[in-house]
Amino acid sequence: MANGSSRNSDRQTIPVSFTLNGRLQEMDVEPHELLLDVVRDRLGLTGAKRSCDVQVCGACTLLVDGRPVSACTTLAFEVRGSSVMTIEGLADEGKLHPLQQAFIEHGGFQCGFCTPGMLLAAKALLDEIPNPSEEQLKHFMHGNLCRCTGYKKIIESIMAAAKKMRGGRA
Amino acid sequence: MLRRFRLDEPESVAEVSELLGRFGDSAKVYAGGTELLLAMKEGLVHYERLINVKKLKGLGEVASDNGTIKIGALCTHHELENSSLIKQSLPALAQLEQNVANVRVRQAGTLGGNLCFAEPHADPGTLLIALGATMVAQKSSSKREIAAEEFFVDAYETSLEADEVLCEIRVPTPGPNGRSAYLKFGYLERPSVGVAVAFNLINGNLSDIRIAVGCAGPAPKRVAQAEALLSGKSKDEAARNLAQAGALAGRASQAISDLHGAQDYKEHIVGVLLKRAFQAALS
Numbered sequence: 015m016a017n018g019s020s021r022n023s024d025r026q027t028i029p030v031s032f033t034l035n036g037r038l039q040e041m042d043v044e045p046h047e048l049l050l051d052v053v054r055d056r057l058g059l060t061g062a063k064r065s066c067d068v069q070v071c072g073a074c075t076l077l078v079d080g081r082p083v084s085a086c087t088t089l090a091f092e093v094r095g096s097s098v099m100t101i102e103g104l105a106d107e108g109k110l111h112p113l114q115q116a117f118i119e120h121g122g123f124q125c126g127f128c129t130p131g132m133l134l135a136a137k138a139l140l141d142e143i144p145n146p147s148e149e150q151l152k153h154f155m156h157g158n159l160c161r162c163t164g165y166k167k168i169i170e171s172i173m174a175a176a177k178k179m180r181g182g183r184a
Numbered sequence: 185m186l187r188r189f190r191l192d193e194p195e196s197v198a199e200v201s202e203l204l205g206r207f208g209d210s211a212k213v214y215a216g217g218t219e220l221l222l223a224m225k226e227g228l229v230h231y232e233r234l235i236n237v238k239k240l241k242g243l244g245e246v247a248s249d250n251g252t253i254k255i256g257a258l259c260t261h262h263e264l265e266n267s268s269l270i271k272q273s274l275p276a277l278a279q280l281e282q283n284v285a286n287v288r289v290r291q292a293g294t295l296g297g298n299l300c301f302a303e304p305h306a307d308p309g310t311l312l313i314a315l316g317a318t319m320v321a322q323k324s325s326s327k328r329e330i331a332a333e334e335f336f337v338d339a340y341e342t343s344l345e346a347d348e349v350l351c352e353i354r355v356p357t358p359g360p361n362g363r364s365a366y367l368k369f370g371y372l373e374r375p376s377v378g379v380a381v382a383f384n385l386i387n388g389n390l391s392d393i394r395i396a397v398g399c400a401g402p403a404p405k406r407v408a409q410a411e412a413l414l415s416g417k418s419k420d421e422a423a424r425n426l427a428q429a430g431a432l433a434g435r436a437s438q439a440i441s442d443l444h445g446a447q448d449y450k451e452h453i454v455g456v457l458l459k460r461a462f463q464a465a466l467s
Contacts, residue, residue: 081291087222
């Protein structure tokens with residue numbers, strides 16, 4: 015019934031093919047495998063963090079087809095046919111993304127634990143709304159928690175990156 | 185950590201219903217997973233198989249049809265907050281959807297899943313009761329409509345039969361005089377209280393008023409006694425009766441004392457939100 019899945023012994027596996035940070039990735043996953051475990055433990059990309067594990071904190075945020083998802087509560091098979099971006103794929107061949115550069119320049123992080131999720135959520139925001147108001151920014155980002163910065167520096171960083179990405183226009 | 189389960193991916197509602205009938209309590213419908221996977225990860229529930237319904241065709245659209253807004257059960261919160269039809273015809277629902285949880289939950293979570301899971305602190309059920317919505321439940325050979333106020337039975341419990349699948353939510357399209365609002369309040373991740381009102385305003389008089397309260401108790405409820413105090417009244421008369429209506433609605437909410445607030449506190453908040461929702465609907 016499950017298309018293309020096999021049921022050898024008592025294990026069911028699902029072949030998935032997706033784009034990971036721009037490169038084709040093909041693998042078999044079991045239905046219960048979580049995207050966060052697959053990315054961290056099987057693919058070795060440890061930028062996404064497990065923290066609250068209940069979709070509240072945003073530390074495990076990944077982009078699936080450009081939209082932010084909680085990898086801690088996403089079944090891995092769901093990314094079949096999709097494009098997945100982790101923080102490891104945000105910089106372009108060693109050149110930092112404007113958001114990453116802005117977080118450095120404006121002190122948008124301290125301990126750094128929330129930062130991968132923060133940056134990817136901010137990317138999704140700016141892809142959707144290139145010129146967000148502070149209110150729109152706060153509404154979009156309120157599901158990403160930071161216990162160090164008090165958010166002010168993060169907001170400044172995202173606003174600065176947004177301006178830069180628009181070519182300096184207000 | 186999730187325990188191992190099997191995944192079925194049927195391609196029709198009839199097949200889903202058949203699987204539910206065959207496997208009973210050991211199987212569960214899986215859509216967005218935003219509630220179900222949390223409960224499974226916590227070990228609160230375990231299912232031997234999940235039935236992925238996301239491949240089902242035709243359950244992800246919003247359409248206007250002869251005085252009814254039809255919302256496919258698989259529409260995500262994100263799709264609904266951005267639907268031009270919902271924004272135009274059911275602005276209170278669009279606003280509610282915009283404020284569900286956070287951007288990631290809205291991206292994955294579906295309206296149908298939210299309703300079927302019947303988590304007591306969910307928002308949509310309360311507003312849908314006030315809007316007079318019905319739920320279209322289907323199984324292999326039959327289909328029925330359930331009024332929203334009959335749908336929620338208890339915490340995590342709906343009136344769906346074991347092999348019924350929620351396919352569509354139908355909301356009567358409000359006329360030009362239709363007014364509605366949903367307000368919530370809470371200080372934790374999920375709301376402590378949610379209140380919805382809907383009515384028609386004709387020549388300064390209220391008619392067809394519906395009031396619903398959610399989150400405070402085990403399931404969202406329609407509050408007919410509070411409606412009776414406001415229906416058929418002028419705006420000003422209704423405003424004078426609001427405190428009494430709010431007190432009635434508070435008691436009818438079946439508020440329970442828990443982490444989200446004490447019973448009397450929640451009852452009080454119901455009254456406050458009813459006043460504000462009434463004002464918001466009028467403005």
